[in-house]
Amino acid sequence: MAEKTRPPARTAAVIPAAGLGTRLGPGTPKALRPLGGTPILVHAVRAMALARAVDLVVVVAPHDGVAEVRRLLDAHPLPAYDVTEVLVVPGGENRQESVGRGLAALPTDVDVVLVHDAARPLVPLDTVAAVIAAVRAGAAAVVPGMPLADTVKEVEPAAGSGGPETVTGTPERGRLRAVQTPQGFDRAVLDEAHRRIGLEGEGATDDAGMVERLGRPVLIVPGHEEAFKITRPLDLVLAEAVLARRRATDGF
Numbered sequence: 494m495a496e497k498t499r500p501p502a503r504t505a506a507v508i509p510a511a512g513l514g515t516r517l518g519p520g521t522p523k524a525l526r527p528l529g530g531t532p533i534l535v536h537a538v539r540a541m542a543l544a545r546a547v548d549l550v551v552v553v554a555p556h557d558g559v560a561e562v563r564r565l566l567d568a569h570p571l572p573a574y575d576v577t578e579v580l581v582v583p584g585g586e587n588r589q590e591s592v593g594r595g596l597a598a599l600p601t602d603v604d605v606v607l608v609h610d611a612a613r614p615l616v617p618l619d620t621v622a623a624v625i626a627a628v629r630a631g632a633a634a635v636v637p638g639m640p641l642a643d644t645v646k647e648v649e650p651a652a653g654s655g656g657p658e659t660v661t662g663t664p665e666r667g668r669l670r671a672v673q674t675p676q677g678f679d680r681a682v683l684d685e686a687h688r689r690i691g692l693e694g695e696g697a698t699d700d701a702g703m704v705e706r707l708g709r710p711v712l713i714v715p716g717h718e719e720a721f722k723i724t725r726p727l728d729l730v731l732a733e734a735v736l737a738r739r740r741a742t743d744g745f
């Protein structure tokens with residue numbers, strides 16, 4: 494009897510891009526605002542597609558913005574050498590829900606999933622490649638992490654409105670990491686985290702946190718300072734400067 498050959502498993506990137514960007518200030522949803530004349534989201538999609546190991550990208554668009562995002566992606570096609578397929582689905586009320594919707598759109602042959610914030614458009618290729626390599630080497634969950642420059646305090650919320658918060662502790666800085674994206678996962682583990690932890694309704698600020706709650710180990714690979722998240726207006730100033738330097742030196 495002829496031996497059946499199994500089709501190769503694929504790597505997908507889910508890009509949550511449905512946020513408003515309230516902290517950046519009023520205007521168009523953050524992912525659709527320009528950076529160097531090109532929408533932030535397009536930079537993020539290109540960063541995933543540049544990692545040749547990514548076969549498929551699912552963009553999670555603002556809920557009423559699917560058609561606009563599709564148009565925008567069509568107007569900024571990926572470079573000819575990238576064969577990555579790009580799907581667009583509508584987002585949810587919060588980041589966790591948006592990622593869940595992206596996961597639900599993945600075909601069954603995807604076995605490794607990256608989750609990458611549209612708001613981190615300048616993540617370097619090496620960071621993406623390191624995350625994929627660590628998951629392909631057998632890790633259930635991998636996040637890029639950076640040591641902290643500031644000392645961090647734990648606080649008790651202020652009693653009443655406007656009063657000062659009280660410091661309740663100072664975690665040892667050397668043991669802390671600021672984590673970035675893309676976060677990489679074995680697809681079955683991330684699906685389970687969203688199915689089980691997502692239902693608990695507690696909310697998670699990142700996907701790895703949900704995997705931790707399942708009791709599964711999460712590994713750290715070195716992050717990169719250019720993988721910062723555009724959150725406040727000053728971050729956009731920094732992103733413009735980083736992009737201008739790249740364009741001047743690398744011709745991007």
Ligand SMILES: Nc1ccn([C@@H]2O[C@H](COP(=O)(O)OP(=O)(O)OP(=O)(O)O)[C@@H](O)[C@H]2O)c(=O)n1
Binds near residue numbers: 510511585591613723
């Ligand atoms: N309902 C939401 C909220 C956030 N995100 C995405 O999650 C990523 C990280 O969120 P953040 O940087 O906080 O973006 P916003 O929610 O847009 O920012 P803000 O909190 O300032 O409104 C972003 O790429 C954002 O588009 C999403 O897909 N769906």
Ligand SMILES: C[C@](O)(CO)[C@H](O)COP(=O)(O)O
Binds near residue numbers: 588672699
């Ligand atoms: C996922 C994340 O970027 C990791 O640092 C971060 O938690 C997202 O937080 P946000 O408040 O949704 O921007």
